[in-house]
Amino acid sequence: MTMLCERCKREIYRNNKCNYCDRAVCDGCMKASQRASKLQRLIICRDCWSNMEKRTLYKNKREAVQGQARA
Numbered sequence: 001m002t003m004l005c006e007r008c009k010r011e012i013y014r015n016n017k018c019n020y021c022d023r024a025v026c027d028g029c030m031k032a033s034q035r036a037s038k039l040q041r042l043i044i045c046r047d048c049w050s051n052m053e054k055r056t057l058y059k060n061k062r063e064a065v066q067g068q069a070r071a
């Protein structure tokens with residue numbers, strides 16, 4: 001099954017899910033990713049990157065908290 005980027009609607013072949021808005025995004029919409037721990041990988045999309053609160057969470061290797069840090 002083909003998946004579409006939930007941000008620009010392009011086809012994606014790899015599941016990159018933004019940890020801050022829960023959307024599947026393509027490589028182009030993915031702004032950055034990092035390994036927060038052995039098991040966890042954090043992905044942030046361009047939309048969330050422009051949100052200071054979310055970007056700060058990302059830089060602190062923190063995941064978005066439910067009900068918080070959401071636009």
Ligand SMILES: [Zn+2]
Pocket residue numbers: 005006007008009010025026027028029
């Ligand atoms: Zn995209």
Ligand SMILES: [Zn+2]
Pocket residue numbers: 018019020021022023044045046047048049
């Ligand atoms: Zn996002």
